[in-house]
Amino acid sequence: MKVRADIMKLSKSMHTWVGIFAGILLFICFFAGGLSMFQHQLSQWATPPNQVLPAVQIQQLNQLIANVQQQHPAAQKSFTLNLNSTEFHYAPMMWTEGRGGGRHAVDATQKTWLASLDEHGQTLIKQEPLAQPGHLIEQLHETAGIPGTLGHDSLGVTLMGVVCVLYFLALFSGLILLLPTLVKNFFAIRAGKNKKRFWLDTHNVIGITSLPFHVIISVTVVVFAFHDIFYDTLQFASKQKKSFFPPPAEQVIDQAVPKLDINQILAQVKKVSPEYSVSYIQFNNLNQPEKANARIAVYSSDQMLRGATQDFMTMNPYKVSEYNNKFLNTQTGAWNKLVNSMFSLHFGSFGGTGIRWMYVLLGLAGAFLFYSGNILWVETRARKRKNPNDAIPEQRKDVRLLASLTIGSCLGCVLAIFSSMLIGKWSYALFNPLPITLNQLFIYIYYVVFLGSIGYAFAIGAAKALPQFLLAIAVVLLAIPMTAIVSYLMPSLGLWHYTGDLIWIDIIALLIGFVFLRFYRQAKRRSKTADQGSLWAVSASTSLS
Structure with a gap:
């Protein structure tokens, strides 16, 4: 063409x-x-395992809520109930006191209240800065x-x-x-x-x-x-x-003192949206029955979901006959099905x-x-010598600048994310209680490593920085499964590891670590064999100062 x-x-x-x-x-x-x-x-x-409370049976949820609301007035207004969600895996019931983070933000300082029941039916309540x-x-x-x-x-x-x-x-x-x-x-x-x-x-x-x-x-x-x-x-x-x-219209509540019944809510969801299972429910304005709202996260692998991991329907929890499920893929019209498809295709929340x-x-x-x-x-x-008798080329400054910026920022981002996960776990085990929350620690580690990587790449040049960053990423990735092994062999250190559904994270880290180790060897070999004056030759890799 x-x-x-x-x-x-x-x-x-x-x-x-x-x-x-x-x-x-x-x-x-x-x-x-x-x-x-x-x-x-x-x-x-x-x-950390101490930030996770045991699960409870569905028939125990009403009792758990009643116990918690009696002891903690903040839970009388709003809380989240986890039935089967990886997002709220910490406890069956969670709530916060005070203002949380805004949209598209990580709330690094807020501590969350967790609640559950022990094997004897006694209420367990603790406050944790979640990881x-x-x-x-x-x-x-x-x-x-x-x-x-x-x-x-x-x-x-x-x-x-x-x-x-x-x-x-x-x-x-x-x-x-x-x-x-x-x-x-x-x-x-x-x-x-x-x-x-x-x-x-x-x-x-x-x-x-x-x-x-x-x-x-x-x-x-x-x-x-x-x-x-x-x-x-x-x-x-x-x-x-x-x-x-x-906003949802206010409902007229017949009862003077309405009662929250989780079983009734779940039965209504099952009745009107049988294709979906409930992941979690977020309750708000419970102290104002006419404005009370239950935001119910539902999931089905057979549907195009509007959310990143769930779809949502809403209802007044005190009047379950009044609900809104019109945005669910099985209940909506052609236009909203198209919108749902666009969201789902972006998030990968289908199949x-x-x-x-x-x-x-x-x-x-x-x-x-x-x-x-x-x-x-x-x-x-990049300037290259066409034959060995030519003069050694001097690389343009803008080329060296973009090479260093690309290596430092891209590989620095990879290194920073994995470093925050690894260092965060070791820091919590060795220095607990920490002076800051784990979320703050993750953020600080990321930006320190990321910005430090960019500065380091500019200081030593792209040719030297490339193999060093690849090796650093490989070492961090390989240290992740090694940490799990150390936690198993030496539990007194305070480290922890997970098996079952989460062991794949350590296995994938191990495999990708070896991949980056191979990348390191290739980059190291190229830096040694590159022609003199080449952008990727170590001898020509200088800072931009």
Whole structure:
């Protein structure tokens, strides 16, 4: 297929510069997004056993609630009831006192109250600063780690909305560039001495094969980031005075002192939405019966879910005959089914565990796509000697700068996430009680390692930093399963490990650790064999000062 030369030139310029501008932020979002498919399991893995209370039978829930509300007035207003949720795995009943974190934010300081019953039916209540590294990963996925707020949203969410507009343009300009040779070179990956060709081939194959996924992600992120603007515009255009999403109407409660009955709520959910199982229920305004609300998280692997891991229906818990399940995929119309599909395709919240693992691979492949795009720009502009008699080339400063920035930020992000998980666990075991919460510790470790990695890459240069970062990532990953072994052999240290449904985290860390060890050896070999004056030769790797 032939494409006009002027269109090719414009597409190449757009693809290059948009990719360079957005690539590093998109790498962080996609890498964290891949991990966020199992963010709640990662939080479970990082949770000390003393922060987890035993489960109870469904028929014991009413008694548990009555006992807790009698002792803690704050629970008379709001609490969360966990039936079968990895997100609220800490206890059957949870609530907080005081203001929590806002949207797209990790509440690092808030302590949560947990409640359960022991084997004798006695109430267990404790206050814990929960371990939630999965929420840090989710924040990185949504904001790329950019701090600050803009209105009621995070600044990072808004900026990533802008970035994803550029990302959409980069996708289609890249497709135009590939059209002339698409059939001939679609699956061609030519390894050899020409590293630029190898990076280009892998970049193209991943970009084309995952193009529908990337289109969905870019479009849905723009909607997520600017939904208020879209809704306000639609409301203005339709001349509708009331909001598209009005608060639930107050209900008339017949009883003077209404009673909360969990069994009645669950029976009603089963009756009106039999395709779904209940994961958890969040109760609010229980002290105002007319305004009381139960937000019920439900799940079905056979449905397209609107939420990241669940769908939701609502009702007044004191009047279960009044409910709203119109957004569930089985109950809604064609328009909302389309909206549900877009949300579900972004979150990977359909088809069960198999689809979530596929989204992990797509997320990591997307991260590689942006990393390889930056490396391609560097490789294209790196000066090379055509023959041994030529003078040793001096690399341009902008090329060295982007190489160091790419290595430091991308590999620094990977190193920082895994380091926060590992160091957080050891710190809690060796220095408990900590002067700060585990959530604060996860955040501090991430930003210290991430920003330190960028500074270190600039200080020593990309060629020296690359193998060192790869080795550091491998060591941290291999230390994760080793920590589990140490905790098993030496329980007196205060470490902990999980088996059963969570042992796969240690196994995956072990396998990926060996993969990064191989990457380290390849990078080390290349740094030694690269031509003198090459951007990747250790002898030529200098700081940018």
